Amino acid sequence: xxxxxxxxxxxxxxxxxxxxxxxxxxxxxVAAALLRVEVHEIQDxxxxxxxxxxxxxxxxxxxxPVIVEDAGLFIDALGGFPGPYSSYVYRTIGTRGILKLxxxxxxxxxxxxxxxxxxxxxxxxxxxNGRAEGRISRRELGTSGFGFDPIFASSNGRGKTFAEMTIxxxxxxxxxxxxLREFAKWYVTSFRLRSxx
Amino acid sequence: xxxxxxxxxxxxxxxxxxxxxxxxxxxxxVAAALLRVEVHEIQDxxxxxxxxxxxxxxxxxxxxPVIVEDAGLFIDALGGFPGPYSSYVYRTIGTRGILKLxxxxxxxxxxxxxxxxxxxxxxxxxxxNGRAEGRISRRELGTSGFGFDPIFASSNGRGKTFAEMTIxxxxxxxxxxxxLREFAKWYVTSFRLRSxx
Numbered sequence: 001x002x003x004x005x006x007x008x009x010x011x012x013x014x015x016x017x018x019x020x021x022x023x024x025x026x027x028x029x030v031a032a033a034l035l036r037v038e039v040h041e042i043q044d045x046x047x048x049x050x051x052x053x054x055x056x057x058x059x060x061x062x063x064x065p066v067i068v069e070d071a072g073l074f075i076d077a078l079g080g081f082p083g084p085y086s087s088y089v090y091r092t093i094g095t096r097g098i099l100k101l102x103x104x105x106x107x108x109x110x111x112x113x114x115x116x117x118x119x120x121x122x123x124x125x126x127x128x129n130g131r132a133e134g135r136i137s138r139r140e141l142g143t144s145g146f147g148f149d150p151i152f153a154s155s156n157g158r159g160k161t162f163a164e165m166t167i168x169x170x171x172x173x174x175x176x177x178x179x180l181r182e183f184a185k186w187y188v189t190s191f192r193l194r195s196x197x
Numbered sequence: 198x199x200x201x202x203x204x205x206x207x208x209x210x211x212x213x214x215x216x217x218x219x220x221x222x223x224x225x226x227v228a229a230a231l232l233r234v235e236v237h238e239i240q241d242x243x244x245x246x247x248x249x250x251x252x253x254x255x256x257x258x259x260x261x262p263v264i265v266e267d268a269g270l271f272i273d274a275l276g277g278f279p280g281p282y283s284s285y286v287y288r289t290i291g292t293r294g295i296l297k298l299x300x301x302x303x304x305x306x307x308x309x310x311x312x313x314x315x316x317x318x319x320x321x322x323x324x325x326n327g328r329a330e331g332r333i334s335r336r337e338l339g340t341s342g343f344g345f346d347p348i349f350a351s352s353n354g355r356g357k358t359f360a361e362m363t364i365x366x367x368x369x370x371x372x373x374x375x376x377l378r379e380f381a382k383w384y385v386t387s388f389r390l391r392s393x394x
Contacts, residue, residue, distance in 0.1 A: 043239065043247075085282045088240070092279075093278050101290060
């Protein structure tokens with residue numbers, strides 16, 4: 001049973017992200033609540049700045065301690081593309097576009113990065129980072145997860161793509177799970193300070 | 198000679214854009230002043246929202262009537278990509294990346310869109326739009342201009358790319374010149390109302 005009030009308010013419109021977070025938080029006996037708040041993401045090459053700004057805006061709107069997560073796929077051979085704009089790139093050219101851009105390129109190193117930004121109603125801000133190393137696969141593999149999961153072969157997952165893993169398995173290796181875990185550890189230990197919410 | 202005070206304050210860090218604006222404004226006897234103000238562009242699929250938000254932020258910071266311009270290249274066969282994120286896409290995969298994505302695609306229709314957002318110190322906001330139709334060329338042509346100009350063959354410029362044109366010639370057909378011209382016409386006629394600045 002979760003302690004009363006030990007809840008992390010996750011501002012997101014992405015149910016996949018929320019499902020991943022729910023399982024990670026459960027490891028720390030933290031309940032996850034999905035909050036839908038309209039925030040204006042900024043354009044910035046640094047996803048930490050994007051997450052921070054969104055967390056401050058969301059926190060200000062809700063008067064609750066909130067977290068926002070921002071992530072990106074950074075492909076070495078493409079100068080870090082699609083990076084902070086992964087979501088838009090996914091919606092337009094998609095995984096097929098990335099595979100086309102990577103045609104004939106043998107250097108397929110890539111990483112996913114995630115930043116979880118926490119903001120409390122007093123405006124205190126804290127960021128937690130996660131990173132997953134891997135390679136862009138030659139074709140789409142797997143149907144789980146979302147976004148670029150079918151073309152990201154995780155270095156730690158024996159070359160399986162994130163889309164070939166269950167949520168539990170992906171959470172062992174993923175950038176997002178790592179960042180969420182860092183947040184959860186801190187959130188649990190600093191809980192007494194926040195008990196007034 | 199320009200009338201005293203008939204100045205448009207153009208917030209941009211892109212000197213090419215400023216040079217284009219300067220020539221367009223000269224047609225209307227409006228002087229262009231380049232203002233460098235740090236603004237946080239938002240992520241939005243609609244460039245009008247991006248330009249508006251930036252103009253409001255810049256206007257608030259400077260206490261001057263300012264204009265901000267946002268533009269994007271929208272390629273039909275790529276679902277509108279790179280669209281509002283053209284600048285980032287240019288800096289990462291560049292024109293070569295776009296040409297690679299377009300390999301084997303015969304439907305090469307594209308358009309450039311520009312929005313000039315004006316904001317005065319009282320927060321009044323006005324937007325002016327421009328659009329240029331064209332096609333993605335098979336290879337880079339020309340060295341003038343900036344960004345995706347070398348691969349955008351303008352429908353009205355006898356198939357020349359924007360990068361094969363002088364600024365004057367590009368200003369005859371370009372999305373940006375059209376939006377700037379709409380703004381300049383309005384700015385000149387509404388000048389008396391703004392004479393207090």
